[in-house]
Amino acid sequence: MxxxxxxxxxxxxxxxxxxxxxxxxxxxxxxxxxxxxxxxxxxxxxxxxxxxxxxxxxxxxxxxxxxxxxxxxxxxxxxxxxxxxxxxxxxxxxxxxxxxxxxxxxxxxxxxxxxxxxxxxxxxSGMASTPRMPRTRPPVHQFSGWQLDINHRSLMSPDGHLVILTSSEFDLLAVFVEHPQRTMSREQLLECLHGRAIHQFDRSIDVHISRLRRKIEPNPANPTIIKTIRNEGYFFTPSVELAADPVNERSPA
The missing domain is CATH 3.40.50.2300 (Response regulator)
Incomplete structure (x- = not known):
C-alpha cells in the first residue's frame, strides 16, 4: 500500500x-x-x-x-x-x-x-493521495466471532488468524457489515462498490460474493452468513457490533 x-x-x-x-x-x-x-x-x-x-x-x-x-x-x-x-x-x-x-x-x-x-x-483500498486525519479509535466491526478493521483493512477469523482479502472482497464485506440484517440488491452493492449502475449481464457482484463466501463461510455451498434472497439480492445475517480496539496484527492464515 x-x-x-x-x-x-x-x-x-x-x-x-x-x-x-x-x-x-x-x-x-x-x-x-x-x-x-x-x-x-x-x-x-x-x-x-x-x-x-x-x-x-x-x-x-x-x-x-x-x-x-x-x-x-x-x-x-x-x-x-x-x-x-x-x-x-x-x-x-x-x-x-x-x-x-x-x-x-x-x-x-x-x-x-x-x-x-x-x-x-x-x-x-486506502491509497488516496490526500492525507487523512487518523482516528484515535479505529472502527472494528465484530460479527459471528470475526473482526473487520476498517482503517487497517484487515479481517481476523474467530480463531485469531488474519485472512487475506482482495480489495474488492474487503470492500464488499465492509458494505455488508455496515448494512447488517437487511437485503442488499445487486444494484445497491455495485453502486456502493463502484459508484455505477448495474448492467443487465453484469455478474461481478455474484463472483465477488462467491469468492468471499469461500473465505468466511463454514460451508460455502450452504452459506449462513451471506444468504441469497431469490430475485432480491443478498442478506447479511449476523448482528454487528463495534469494538473500540483495533485488530491485533498476526500472521496470515
Whole structure:
C-alpha cells in the first residue's frame, strides 16, 4: 500500500506499445505515476523493481494472456487489478473476476472511465493521495466471532488468524457489515462498490460474493452468513457490533 500523500503507482500491462503510450500519457497527465510492461516477464520485473499500487491488465495478449497473469498475481499478491476486456467478452470478465480481478473495463472505452475506476479502487483500498486525519479509535466491526478493521483493512477469523482479502472482497464485506440484517440488491452493492449502475449481464457482484463466501463461510455451498434472497439480492445475517480496539496484527492464515 502506498504512503499517504504520495502519487499512486500504476502499471499498464499490454502488448501494444501504442496503447500503452497513449494510455500512459493520459493517466500521467491526470496525476498518476505510470509504468509499462509488454508481457508477463516485464510485469514481474517491474513489480520487483517498484512498489506498484494498481495493475491495468489487458486480457488479449500473446503468450501468457491477462487471465493467466491475473491468476499468477493472485497467488501471492492482493494488489488491485483492473482488466481490459473485449466488448463481447462476458466470459473473460466472469473468469477474470473469479481469478481475483477487482474490476474491468470493456473495449472500446473512454480513458476517463478507466481513470474513474482507478481512482475509485485507490480510494477504496486506502491509497488516496490526500492525507487523512487518523482516528484515535479505529472502527472494528465484530460479527459471528470475526473482526473487520476498517482503517487497517484487515479481517481476523474467530480463531485469531488474519485472512487475506482482495480489495474488492474487503470492500464488499465492509458494505455488508455496515448494512447488517437487511437485503442488499445487486444494484445497491455495485453502486456502493463502484459508484455505477448495474448492467443487465453484469455478474461481478455474484463472483465477488462467491469468492468471499469461500473465505468466511463454514460451508460455502450452504452459506449462513451471506444468504441469497431469490430475485432480491443478498442478506447479511449476523448482528454487528463495534469494538473500540483495533485488530491485533498476526500472521496470515
Amino acid at each position: 502506498m504512503q499517504q500523500g504520495s502519487t499512486p503507482q500504476i502499471l499498464i500491462v499490454d502488448d501494444d506499445p501504442e496503447i500503452r503510450a497513449r494510455l500512459g500519457k493520459f493517466l500521467s497527465d491526470h496525476g498518476l505515476d505510470v509504468s509499462e510492461a509488454g508481457n508477463g516477464q516485464e510485469m514481474t520485473a517491474m513489480l520487483r523493481r517498484k512498489q506498484i499500487d494498481l495493475v491495468v491488465l489487458d486480457v488479449m495478449m500473446p503468450g501468457d494472456d491477462g487471465l493467466a497473469l491475473c491468476r499468477r498475481l493472485r497467488m501471492d499478491n492482493t494488489i488491485p487489478i483492473i482488466l481490459l476486456t473485449a466488448l463481447s467478452g462476458d466470459t473473460d470478465r466472469i473468469v477474470g473476476l473469479e481469478l481475483g480481478a477487482d474490476d474491468y473495463v470493456t473495449k472500446p472505452f473512454n480513458p476517463r472511465e478507466l481513470l474513474a475506476r482507478i481512482r475509485a479502487l485507490i480510494r477504496r
